[in-house]
Amino acid sequence: MSRPLRLGDRMLAARMIAIMTLLVVLYVTALLAAVAFLIHGQHWGMAVLVAILLVVGGVTMAGQQGGSRRRLLAELRATEVGPAEAPDLHGTLDRLCGLAGIAKPRLLIADTDLPNALAIGRELCVTRGLLDRLTTAELEAVLAHELGHLAHRDGLVLEYAAAPGLVCGRYLRVGIYVLFGQAVYWLSTLLVRMLSRARELSADRAGAMLTGRPSDLAAALVKLSAGAPQIPATDLRAVQPYQALLCIEMPGPKPRRLSAHPPLETRLRRLATMSALLGRRG
Amino acid sequence: MGFLDVILGRSKPVKPDLDRLFALSTAAVTLEAAAGFTPTGLGSVCFRAAEGGAFAQLEKDIRELLDADAGPKVEASTDSYGYTWLLARHDPNELAGLVTDLHAVNATLEANGFGPSLLCSLVGFRGPQGQRLALVYLYKRGTFYPFAPQPGEKRDNALELQIRAAVGADLPVEADLSRWFPVWGAPGL
Numbered sequence: 001m002s003r004p005l006r007l008g009d010r011m012l013a014a015r016m017i018a019i020m021t022l023l024v025v026l027y028v029t030a031l032l033a034a035v036a037f038l039i040h041g042q043h044w045g046m047a048v049l050v051a052i053l054l055v056v057g058g059v060t061m062a063g064q065q066g067g068s069r070r071r072l073l074a075e076l077r078a079t080e081v082g083p084a085e086a087p088d089l090h091g092t093l094d095r096l097c098g099l100a101g102i103a104k105p106r107l108l109i110a111d112t113d114l115p116n117a118l119a120i121g122r123e124l125c126v127t128r129g130l131l132d133r134l135t136t137a138e139l140e141a142v143l144a145h146e147l148g149h150l151a152h153r154d155g156l157v158l159e160y161a162a163a164p165g166l167v168c169g170r171y172l173r174v175g176i177y178v179l180f181g182q183a184v185y186w187l188s189t190l191l192v193r194m195l196s197r198a199r200e201l202s203a204d205r206a207g208a209m210l211t212g213r214p215s216d217l218a219a220a221l222v223k224l225s226a227g228a229p230q231i232p233a234t235d236l237r238a239v240q241p242y243q244a245l246l247c248i249e250m251p252g253p254k255p256r257r258l259s260a261h262p263p264l265e266t267r268l269r270r271l272a273t274m275s276a277l278l279g280r281r282g
Numbered sequence: 283m284g285f286l287d288v289i290l291g292r293s294k295p296v297k298p299d300l301d302r303l304f305a306l307s308t309a310a311v312t313l314e315a316a317a318g319f320t321p322t323g324l325g326s327v328c329f330r331a332a333e334g335g336a337f338a339q340l341e342k343d344i345r346e347l348l349d350a351d352a353g354p355k356v357e358a359s360t361d362s363y364g365y366t367w368l369l370a371r372h373d374p375n376e377l378a379g380l381v382t383d384l385h386a387v388n389a390t391l392e393a394n395g396f397g398p399s400l401l402c403s404l405v406g407f408r409g410p411q412g413q414r415l416a417l418v419y420l421y422k423r424g425t426f427y428p429f430a431p432q433p434g435e436k437r438d439n440a441l442e443l444q445i446r447a448a449v450g451a452d453l454p455v456e457a458d459l460s461r462w463f464p465v466w467g468a469p470g471l
Contacts, residue, residue, distance in 0.1 A: 009292075012291075013290045013291075013292065016289070016290055016291060017290070020289070087435075088362075088363075091363055091463075091464075091466075092363055094463035094464070095330075095363055095365060095401055095463070097461070097463075098401050098402060098420060098422065098461070098463060099330060099398070099399070099400075099401050099422065100422065101420075101422030101423055103458065103460065103461070104460055104461070104463075136362075136363070136364065137364055140363070140364065152287075152288060152291040152292070153288045154291065156288075157288065157289070157291070198291070199291045202291035202292065203291070206292075209398055210398065211330055211332075212330055212331065212332025212333065212337065212396070212398065212399050213330075213332060213333045214333070215333055216333075275333060275334065278332050278333055278334035278336060278337065279333070279334035279335050279336060280334075280335075280336055
């Protein structure tokens with residue numbers, strides 16, 4: 001029995017475990033350091049308060065982020081489309097969900113010319129610009145990539161990974177704690193973006209495996225990266241926190257370490273490897 | 283998807299149970315007795331052809347395998363979504379032979395590591411008033427659902443629900459109605 005494509009990628013999984021371990025170490029260290037510092041100064045009440053704030057705040061912030069998805073889709077002017085309005089798109093999505101054996105997400109179309117796709121919660125949003133630019137096969141590849149994000153629950157994972165760091169950055173703003181809070185915030189941001197890039201590669205892999213056509217996804221990525229308008233992304237600025245769930249990075253100057261997406265060449269190289277594996281006989 | 287799969291961001295292949303396809307023979311008997319629907323002798327398998335030489339060779343092998351016996355050859359076609367359909371024809375009274383063919387296609391693709399490419403298999407039926415009906419087998423779920431198209435891309439939902447009630451004891455019917463996706467114009471309908 002031959003297996004043309006391994007479904008998992010051990011290196012990628014190992015990378016994710018390493019990043020997530022570092023995040024946990026960072027957060028636990030931050031928590032212990034804050035509490036130890038306060039106990040040392042005999043601020044008992046304050047110590048308990050900080051501990052509660054960091055733990056409870058982290059959890060509720062992750063929850064709040066989930067709640068803001070709806071607002072985001074509203075800002076994108078994304079409206080749900082039924083099978084009657086977009087029969088081809090729904091047909092493609094039906095088949096992909098059938099192939100993946102997953103429940104079909106709600107399908108929304110955002111009325112903007114910027115080509116992109118976004119998957120959050122149980123919703124999959126594509127832009128008019130995407131529909132106008134891609135061929136049927138390329139569009140299918142992008143939808144499959146987004147279904148990968150949904151299946152891996154990347155939105156949820158990244159929200160929880162980022163939440164404690166956000167709490168530190170936002171609420172530890174008193175006296176000397178500012179420095180501490182900001183340090184934790186920036187370190188966690190770097191780690192979360194690393195995690196985001198790894199999960200992006202994972203979604204690429206899942207999507208390419210789903211259609212069995214990595215080259216279609218590669219073609220779509222090239223087209224979208226080259227064709228992304230360089231005009232300021234005013235109407236998609238709202239998406240900034242959700243960069244990781246988009247198909248391609250929104251335009252804008254950004255250092256590589258802070259990017260939520262791996263460089264195009266990395267993604268293309270990995271897809272090419274998968275394509276070569278598929279071509280091998282026996 | 284288990285917790286670990288979510289944490290590691292990986293997709294797990296579904297473990298399908300292809301033997302469920304053989305339950306179609308029993309279901310066909312029930313279907314004729316309960317609703318007067320008879321098999322048309324047509325059946326098809328739908329998959330997303332992967333790129334590359336390995337899959338192309340495999341597809342060729344499968345067609346040769348099915349054409350080895352006497353009788354009409356399998357017909358391959360590609361639909362507007364880019365999916366490949368292999369249509370097998372048998373004598374309407376020989377449903378078991380048709381199901382064996384469909385099973386062979388599914389099993390060969392699966393054994394060669396292309397299980398993820400399989401979408402569905404279907405068997406066609408005709409009603410007493412000439413209504414068209416297909417029992418669709420979802421590979422990834424291991425479940426069946428009825429699909430009854432009407433002219434103008436409409437579905438006869440009442441008939442589909444009636445058929446579900448009729449064959450429910452013989453076949454594992456897909457419980458989630460949102461997965462009963464339409465296969466308009468599928469070969470073998």
